[in-house]
Amino acid sequence: MVSPELLTSIQRLTRADKLYIMQVSISELAQQETDLIKPDRSYPILSPYDAFEAANTMLKVLQDSKSQDHE
Secondary structure, eight states: OHHHHHHHHHSSSSHHHHHHEEEEEEEHHHHHHTTTTTTTOOOOOSSSTTOHHHHHHHHHHHHHHHHHHTT
16 A cells, blocks of 8 residues: 555656656566566467357357347
8 A cells, every 4th residue: 555655755746756756667567577477488378269169159149139139
């Protein structure tokens, strides 16, 4: 949780200082994201190709939706 004192301090900063804080924060967040993917490991990639059961389910929902609209 962010302390009210910190928020008050940030509000008093100049625009340039606020942008600098944003830049540092975004850089840290981006670094944390890259730490999620480890080298020399494989990760599954989900794809809609050959997902016939999912396509049939979506088609059924669409048809049900259209039939309810016409009632």
